[in-house]
Amino acid sequence: MAIPKYIFLLIICVGTTLFSIALAIPGTAYYTNEQFPSSACSVPSGSFVARVAYLGSTITCGDTLKVTCSGTTPPCTGKSIMVKVVDHCNTCRNVTMVLSQAAISIIANPIDVKSVIRIDYDN
Secondary structure (H helix, E strand, C coil), X not given: CCCCHHHHHHHHHHHHHHHHHHHCEEEEEEEECCCXXXXXXXXXXXXXXXXXXXXXXXXXXXXXXXXXXXXCCCCECXXXXXEEEEEECCCCCCCCEEEEHHHHHHHECCCCCCCCEEEEEEC
């Protein structure tokens, strides 16, 4: 007896989602309401942008990262956001990235400026 197509597709989707979750990298972030300078990257910015602490072989200027607040309680909303890397963060206070206020407001309920949240991200 053959497996119905919809069951096969469901298995593929669940497997892909679990694989993506397994590849997510843990980190920390805070937000700033200041404008992001684009000194390290010459890519156009937008509302959903990030400055990352480590530009290099895995994350480069202009990359798009999927960022999720990884806690299960407030302030995390359970949503994810796609952000564009627009700058290197040489002033990150021991965090992985600084997000724009527009980006962090999607993944976390309002928090104080520079309050650190736990995140997962992948590209």
